[in-house]
Amino acid sequence: MDMEVEGKKVAVIGLGRSGLAMVQFLCRRRAQVIATDQKSEAELGCRTLTSLRMLGVHLELGHHTPESLLGSDFILVSPGVPLSIEPLRRARAAGIPILGEVEFASRFLPGRIIGVTGSNGKTTVTRLIGAILAQAGQCVHLGGNIGIPLTSLIDRVGENDFVVAEVSSFQLETIDQFRPHIAVMTNISPDHLDRHATLGEYIHAKRRIFLNQTAADWAVLNADDPIVLEMMYETRAHPILFSRRRELDEGVFVRDDEIICRWPDGERRLMARTEIPLLGEHNVENVMAAAAVGLAVGVAMEPMREAIRSFPGIEHRLERVTRINGVDYYNDSKATNVDSAMRALEAFPGDLIVIFGGRDKGSDFRPLRPLVAERVKHVILLGEASPRIARALRGAAPMTQVASMAEAVRYAHRLARAGDTVLLAPACASFDLFDNYEHRGRVFKEEVQKLVDLADEPLQRDAPMEEANSMNEVKRS
Known part of the structure; x- marks a missing residue:
């Protein structure tokens, strides 16, 4: 899935974390890079800009001009850049490919990708999955919307490693070939309606995480959320459900205040709800979503249990x-x-x-x-x-x-x-x-x-x- 970038003229729009990671990667691969940002030189900081100029990057600051983009072989956009801006509309009309950072990184990333999206709980679930896989002895890398650009992981990931990526609706807007082996949808509620015109448009962006999955992949879905549950009938991946409110034929659920994992080879007790160190019923759901991923990967109950019991929580989340x-x-x-x-x-x-x-x-x-x-x-x-x-x-x-x-x-x-x-x-x-x-x-x-x-x-x-x-x-x- 690797794409050729050497010698290509590439425009990167937005110089936040994702944009900088893409620029640095492109320079290592000997691309010709132009980077643009709405912020001024003073707002971005001299140290960052000096290092980019030393790499040979042409900078356009304070605005994005269509002329700077129209000569590009392809354009890479940071998640915070709306696709509706005039320079991108003109580039799209000219037939220039436009990729987001998640899509771009996925073209180069080895290993197996686990994608986590939804309105709430994404970061907690992402980090819980990482803890469970690490406890089971797997080599795991976390990235995406948690503040670590996936592009920055490319040169560190091995063929047998796992990459657990938190993916936002903004990032999913620009995917084309991105295919997580396991895709997790935590829940859906109205969010980012300042960027997405309607709730339907927001949901459409979220469900794109399943776009390229096949029957060889897994979709972890919240059975208590009607919008998410409906996605079970839209994806080609094998669904794994989790529920805090009802018993499931297969998946992860709560029964008598205990979390139960039911799989084709039998039923196992994971842990009591009281053993979860995180506050709130929503964190019971987060634990179950992560446990469902553990089931798909084949992690035994004990490493999952130990990873959850020792999970320290996450800064800025209760x-x-x-x-x-x-x-x-x-x-x-x-x-x-x-x-x-x-x-x-x-x-x-x-x-x-x-x-x-x-x-x-x-x-x-x-x-x-x-x-x-x-x-x-x-x-x-x-x-x-x-x-x-x-x-x-x-x-x-x-x-x-x-x-x-x-x-x-x-x-x-x-x-x-x-x-x-x-x-x-x-x-x-x-x-x-x-x-x-x-x-x-x-x-x-x-x-x-x-x-x-x-x-x-x-x-x-x-x-x-x-x-x-x-x-x-x-x-x-």
Whole structure:
């Protein structure tokens, strides 16, 4: 599947992690590279650009011009670049091939690819699969949407290795020949509707992970999600189902609070739900999805069990930061959509002070209302989406709007009493105030750490606040 790049003129659009990895790989393979980015030289950083110029890369910064692309043999696009931009439309009309980073890397990657997609749980499932395969003695590499470009793995992967790739809808838009031996669909809920025109368009992008699979491949599907279950009848791959709600003829399911793996050669107990070290029912589903992959690969129960029991969790995903004066602080900055925020709320019985907000992705925030009314003592709003969230949650809980993460954390500290939990679960993207969700999570943790440092000098606490019934009545701290 290797493609010839030596001597070819290749345009790379977008100089984030994926774009840089593709540029560096192309230079090693002696391609002629032009790289473009909307950001200016100052925004990208001199050190990065100097190293690219030393490699002979022609740079076009601050814009993408069609003329720079139309002479290319093919064009590589980073996931964050919409395919609808004018230069790409003109290139497509001219018949120039346009590939995404996942598609490009898959043309060169040896080994067996396991692709993981869905709306929520992708990173946790990806890392759980990696832990299970490593525990079973396999050589495994993780990459894709977890922040490690697949292109950067090409020269490190052996023929018998596994590559576990988290794959986003943006990355799946540009696949052509990409064929994972095992494809996992965790769940589907509305997301990225700021880029995908409709939910149907988003689902169509997601289901492309099964596009090139054959009867020799596997499709791991969430039987509790009607949209995902329907995909079982569309894929040519052998389906493996997992379910938290019902017993299955074949697959992974919960029975009497135990996780059971049922396979043609018999039924085996994997573990009790209480042995899972991760919070939330959604993490039971994540464990089952990873276990289903283990079944497909042929991993025995004991290595799977040990890998799951010892799994440390992932930064920014229901990550416990600390406890201060009996109040727990949790960082779930990766809750970048409504469904993931709901799953975070469901992980706690109540007494929550929640920080919502960020950049809206075209989401409907109303589904949060029942959980907010049932479990949340106070909502703190931060970022561009604050007015929309406030309207959607009007009357469900008291709300306060703040201007910064520092203000949000300090305000939550003033409100919280022993036994409460302060939870960052934004339900939004981070790009209004932060570089990405990791940056947002780190800032939250830094502000919480400042409270730890001040623990000997407790901040003055405000009196209880009246409930806000409209955005105009949302109290500002």
